[in-house]
Amino acid sequence: MGDAPASSASRTSGPPRAVVAVVGVLAVLVGGWLATRPFTSLALLLLLLLAGFVVAAVSELVDLPEGPTLRRFAVARAGVYALGALALVLWTGAGVRAVIVVVGLTLLIGGVLEVWGARRERGVERWNALLGGASSTLFGLLALAWPDVSVVVIGVLVGVRLVLLGARLVWRAVRPVRATTTGRWGPWVRLLGNAIAAVVAVLLVLVSLSLNRAAPTPDAFYTAPSSVPSEPGRLLRSEPYTTKIPDDAQAWRILYTTTRDEGVPALASGLVVVPRQRSGPIPVIAWAHGTTGAAPGCAPTVIDPFEAGAFFTLDKVLANGWGFVGTDYVGLGTTGPHPYLIGQGEGRSVLDAIRAAHQLTDAGLGEQTVVWGHSQGGHAALWTGVLAPTYAPELDIEGVAALAPASNLPALVDHLPDVTGGELFASYVVDAYTRRYDDVTYREYVRPGAQPIVREMAQRCLAEPSTLVSVATALSLDKPIWAGDPNRGAFATRLRENIPTGRIEAPLLIGQGADDSLVVRSAQDAYVEGRCAAGQQVDYRVYGGRDHVPLVEPDSPAIPELLEWTTQRLAGEAPTDTCG
Structure with a gap:
């Protein structure tokens, strides 16, 4: 996001420097807030991401390169970020999963456009476009594939990209024209940042693949036979172990x-x-x-x-x-x-x-x-x-x-917020009860921002390596996963029913x-x-x-x-x- 290709020398004169500086400062401020502030609510997440996409779109338009092809790519990226912002507004009621999908797709499409546009670049700027676009694409894919981690990490990723973008715009605004045109270090500094982002993205992909391979999977023994008697306690299959x-x-x-x-x-x-x-x-x-x-x-x-x-x-x-x-x-x-x-x-x-x-x-x-x-x-x-x-x-x-x-059970659920990693056991409880009882729902008992975390944790085994990632993500939130007191209403009734x-x-x-x-x-x-x-x-x-x-x-x-x-x-x- 935002590392628009093309060397400084090929940029248009563009808007006044003051405008560029203001946009750059806004990008740094919004990006810094996104990257460092834990998401206390879905509303805050939406607001910051919305602001981030708007600033990114404006930044692309105030930093247009020379040449019709490169300009079209920059305008296309601005359009992608603008559409992402619009989708966040329209899908607010769809919950945090919609946010993850929107941000993931925006990063993915923006990254693909950046990689595609690299064909028109030369020298170090080509590598900037390739690495920046590749990292954005990989981060977008990770956001879509790993939603419980994405709910926190996605803000950090978008935030860091905005900070880098804003810093570049501020630098462009304050440097003298001749130094901006002939400066040697700007593209190389951006290259270093993009290279680091690409390495982090590749490492995260490798970690994700490794964790997925480590997830235990039942073999064919556990598959139901074609004919299953209704009588309970019937032995259907056995084999030496x-x-x-x-x-x-x-x-x-x-x-x-x-x-x-x-x-x-x-x-x-x-x-x-x-x-x-x-x-x-x-x-x-x-x-x-x-x-x-x-x-x-x-x-x-x-x-x-x-x-x-x-x-x-x-x-x-x-x-x-x-x-x-x-x-x-x-x-x-x-x-x-x-x-x-x-x-x-x-x-x-x-x-x-x-x-x-x-x-x-x-x-x-x-x-x-x-x-x-x-x-x-x-x-x-x-x-x-x-x-x-x-x-x-x-x-x-x-x-x-x-x-x-x-x-x-009511006492256990009350105590789980005080247990390190208690969110994991809570996810198993709430997932089981929402599946079994129609009157117990995620919407009523789990905060919107925590729902992807809870749903994903519930699908991971206690000893599975990726569970540690889910627990760490849950611990990074500065509010409990619950939407209010869980021991109320239908959930409390069902918990009491299951006391032996x-x-x-x-x-x-x-x-x-x-x-x-x-x-x-x-x-x-x-x-x-x-x-x-x-x-x-x-x-x-x-x-x-x-x-x-x-x-x-x-x-x-x-x-x-x-x-x-x-x-x-x-x-x-x-x-x-x-x-x-």
């Missing part, structure tokens, strides 16, 4: 039917692991994993079957002679949407994984089952316990253990880290207090010095206690009730 499976174990990944909600059929995938040496049916540990993301590629069986969902005790499960059944949940691996922190979809995924695993005749699974879950999986485990008596009454659920469960408040007939263990920075202890205390008041028996244990993930790491005191508690459940011993 070897990724990070110990030598003394056998494993299969499975594809099975389930229900997202009552009467809404769906598919889910999962993993079954059993010890090679076993005699007779073995007990089942049904694992509900913690947050890995909300997109199909975020399934633990796609990324990492155990570390992705914070399951670090497979060796101990196998050593006790137990089998492992872990669901990916609906929408992870299989087609979404993923019911993130939506109890019905999560709990049914767990129960139907147990049903499907029993159809693996080579696995030798017995009827006794204990459900474990952590974080999001703790929420799923609690809902599994609530749903089991009515949804899968044939299953023998001996106990439910929920570690740092996301049980108190139903009675759990099986013995219940809840473990909580005293220093958990994500699922804070006060929120868990309030949930347990409510369950005790409702007559639910709970064995509630708090572990000092443990944060969210460290609670389930191998050296955590919660792990041996979980194993002992599970052994007691399988032995039929009476559970402890800490409700008093």
